[in-house]
Amino acid sequence: MGMARGAVVAAAAMLAWAGTARATEAERSSAGTLADGTRVEAVTLSNAAGVSARILSYGATLQSLRAPDRQGRLADVVLGHDDVESYQSRPNYFGVTVGRYANRIAGARFALDGRTYSLSANDTTNSLHGGAEGFDKRNWRIVSVDNGPVARVVLALASPDGDQGYPGRLEVTVTYTLNEAGELGIAFEAATDAPTIVNLTNHAIFNLAGEGAPGGTAGHRLTIPARAFTPVDERLIPTGELRPVEGTVFDFREGRPIDQDIRDGRDAQIRIGRGYDHNFALDKGRTAEPGLAARLEDPGSGRVLEVLTTEPGLQVYTGNFLDGTLVGKGGHLYRMGDGIALEPQTFPDSPNQPAFPSARVDPGTTYRHVMIYRVSTLP
Incomplete structure (x- = not known):
């Protein structure tokens, strides 16, 4: 289905972001086994500045992203687990590739060309992140691992026709790249043999102070170039409205601390989401090349994260359903706002x-x- 050529195109797109760079490294290793004995592999991409990303074949998961603070001290800035067994036994979408359809589909059904398809319902009556057995719960095949100006790993997955209710056989690749500029690229590609729907993304949950750091993301400053967001109903399904952010707690255009209004119960949308759990309609729309979707800053550590994308939307989720019962990396209990x-x-x-x-x-x-x-880091 042209996926081999597509992977080359994706790699070329990522190389365009590399500039003139020194060599980065990719190291392949064993990551343990799943409950049925399936072997899981890991690939660690690293650059000379100390930035590194560890990717698991299970779920095509970003298990860790280590980055220096303004003093050069390294910390892992994504929530998750230390071992692959926990990703399987205690799934919470930490860093995974989600698909076939990221986010929610109302009533776990949709119509295409006059036919209605019923999907796996795993969020009360809705389908969330591809269903009960989405792409996050598959052990992807590692196609290639490369060093060079840009370190790279390509992972592939075949999703059969009818998988979780979706039509068409889907051939998928995810390409992770890392360059010396501290840019971790993720390129998703998919080809189908029948009309279908696709919406792939990564579900990393960040704390720029370091995962498990006291205080969570309190004080982090978030900027989103979006004049509108999509309000939701009680099921967290968009109502169809594009609501202007101006004059609301959803206006991040000039940047604001995440925790400034996250508990403002006067806003019905904050009450419904238990905080922020909403899609922002990016001003740039869908674009051929990645454009800025968000900038996150932690004044304490000085770490900065910029998210760029070719897609038109950005879901912001502030960990509202983390209730302190889930044990993550280093034995840390993850709570709301972490x-x-x-x-x-x-x-x-x-x-x-x-x-x-x-x-x-x-x-x-x-x-x-x-x-x-x-x-990157603040001055």
Whole structure:
């Protein structure tokens, strides 16, 4: 289905972000086994500045992202688990590749070309992140691992026709790259043999002070170039409205501390989401090259994360359902506000919302989403 050529195209897109760079490294290793004995592998990408990313074949997961603070001290800035067994036994989407459809589809159903498809319902009556057995719960195949000006790993997955209710056989690749500029690129590609819908993203949850750091993301400053967001109903399904952010607690255009209004119960949307759990309609829309979707700053450590994407939306989730019962890395109990997810995407429930950007993919075309996590420090 042209995926081999597509992977080359994706790699070329990522190389365009590298500039003139020294060699970065990719190291392949064993990461343990799943409950059924399946072997899981890991690939660690690293650069000379100390930035490194560890990717698991299980879920095509970003298990860790280590970055220096303004003093050069390294810390892992994504929430997750130390061992692969916990990703399987205590799934919480930490750093995983989500698909076939990231976010929610109302009523776990959608219509395409006059036919209604029923999906796996794993969020009360909705389908969330591809269903009960989404791409985050598959052991992906590592296609290639490369050193060079840009370190790279390519992972692949075949999703059969009818998988979780979705039509068409889908051939998927995810390409992670790291360059010396501190840019971790993630390129998703998919090709189908029948009309279908696709919406792939990464679900990393960040704490720039370091995962498990006391205080969580309190004090982190967030900027989002979006004049509107998509309000939701009690099921966290978009109502179809594009609501202006001006004059609301959703106005991040000039930057504001995440915790400034996260508990403002006067706003019905904050009450429904238990904080922020909403899609922002990025001003740039869907673009051929990655554009800025968000900038996150931690004044304490000086770490900065910029998220770039070719997609038109950004889901902001402030860890509202982390309740202190889940034990993560280093034995840390993760609680509400301990991290924030910034998920580039097509809008939630787009297949049921004609006014939203389309998620349709047809045979002979290739779905592509290129996103970048760029880490740096404040002066």
